Amino acid sequence: xxxxxxxxxxxxxxxxxxxxxxxxxxxxxxxxxxxxxxxxxxxxxxxxxxxxxxxxxxxxxxxxxxxxxxxxxxxxxxxxxxxxxxxxxxxxxxxxxxxxxxxxxxxxxxxxxxxxxxxxxxxxxxxxxxxxxxxxxxxxxxxxxxxxxxxxxxxx
Amino acid sequence: xxxxxxxxxxxxxxxxxxxxxxxxxxxxxxxxxxxxxxxxxxxxxxxxxxxxxxxxxxxxxxxxxxxxxxxxxxxxxxxxxxxxxxxxxxxxxxxxxxxxxxxxxxxxxxxxxxxxxxxxxxxxxxxxxxxxxxxxxxxxxxxxxxxxxxxxxxxxxxxxxxxxxxxxxxxxxxxxxxx
Numbered sequence: 001x002x003x004x005x006x007x008x009x010x011x012x013x014x015x016x017x018x019x020x021x022x023x024x025x026x027x028x029x030x031x032x033x034x035x036x037x038x039x040x041x042x043x044x045x046x047x048x049x050x051x052x053x054x055x056x057x058x059x060x061x062x063x064x065x066x067x068x069x070x071x072x073x074x075x076x077x078x079x080x081x082x083x084x085x086x087x088x089x090x091x092x093x094x095x096x097x098x099x100x101x102x103x104x105x106x107x108x109x110x111x112x113x114x115x116x117x118x119x120x121x122x123x124x125x126x127x128x129x130x131x132x133x134x135x136x137x138x139x140x141x142x143x144x145x146x147x148x149x150x151x152x153x154x155x156x
Numbered sequence: 157x158x159x160x161x162x163x164x165x166x167x168x169x170x171x172x173x174x175x176x177x178x179x180x181x182x183x184x185x186x187x188x189x190x191x192x193x194x195x196x197x198x199x200x201x202x203x204x205x206x207x208x209x210x211x212x213x214x215x216x217x218x219x220x221x222x223x224x225x226x227x228x229x230x231x232x233x234x235x236x237x238x239x240x241x242x243x244x245x246x247x248x249x250x251x252x253x254x255x256x257x258x259x260x261x262x263x264x265x266x267x268x269x270x271x272x273x274x275x276x277x278x279x280x281x282x283x284x285x286x287x288x289x290x291x292x293x294x295x296x297x298x299x300x301x302x303x304x305x306x307x308x309x310x311x312x313x314x315x316x317x318x319x320x321x322x323x324x325x326x327x328x329x330x331x332x333x334x335x
């Protein structure tokens with residue numbers, strides 16, 4: 001579909017322009033800005049997606065929704081592997097992550113990958129936050145386009 | 157276990173919502189960073205330009221369209237591109253007598269679907285990215301144009317009007333010493 005391209009280009013342009021090596025700003029703050037944009041997007045998107053859904057049973061049920069329906073909506077595929085230690089840590093593995101498929105598959109540019117994941121970390125955190133789960137989301141790439149998102153639920 | 161009474165979500169709709177929401181969050185972030193409407197407009201235009209430069213490749217690959225004979229032809233193709241990428245069909249009107257300037261009227265703008273402008277941002281051209289996209293895309297097919305928003309529904313106008321003015325045809329400039 002044509003509008004997929006539009007979103008990919010927007011994401012790419014957003015990442016590049018926010019990430020511009022600005023003297024006054026550190027790398028960390030650019031990443032957190034992208035994350036914040038993702039958070040707002042995820043928070044609002046999930047509200048519209050789950051409008052007609054029955055209530056989720058528990059945390060795992062919510063996570064399954066994120067891995068299947070939510071992920072398919074944004075990334076055109078489901079999460080390939082979900083692991084959990086049943087103590088609030090979930091690892092979501094995507095073997096063909098949409099924003100990394102256009103990048104070299106070698107490890108040469110692996111330092112450049114974190115900025116392409118920041119938005120998504122925010123999206124997941126935003127979506128879960130709207131569904132009542134406070135968490136920290138981090139991402140790591142070992143060999144592109146495979147990447148892992150780690151969700152750490154914060155219990156009060 | 158499959159969920160009972162689950163409604164399958166329309167992927168096309170979700171797609172456009174995702175795009176709209178992402179764009180909204182991005183504009184909000186840029187507003188926070190620059191705090192000056194004119195500067196934000198410039199940033200959006202610049203980002204649009206960079207998107208347009210790449211988007212034209214996709215457009216040409218998808219449609220396989222050839223050269224335009226005149227600006228009216230170009231306008232028709234722009235209209236088609238809007239339909240393809242944003243699922244809206246703007247009307248092409250208000251031609252200048254010389255035929256080098258026209259307006260695209262957007263009856264509904266998907267970018268502004270969930271948007272309300274906060275007070276004190278009268279100068280913000282929320283959809284300015286579109287102007288940039290147009291400029292960037294046309295530059296890649298050797299047309300230098302100026303594009304700007306004349307009216308905006310968000311600012312209370314009855315429709316959204318994007319004005320496009322043809323400036324000149326760009327010629328390929330070879331670097332010195334190369335044939």
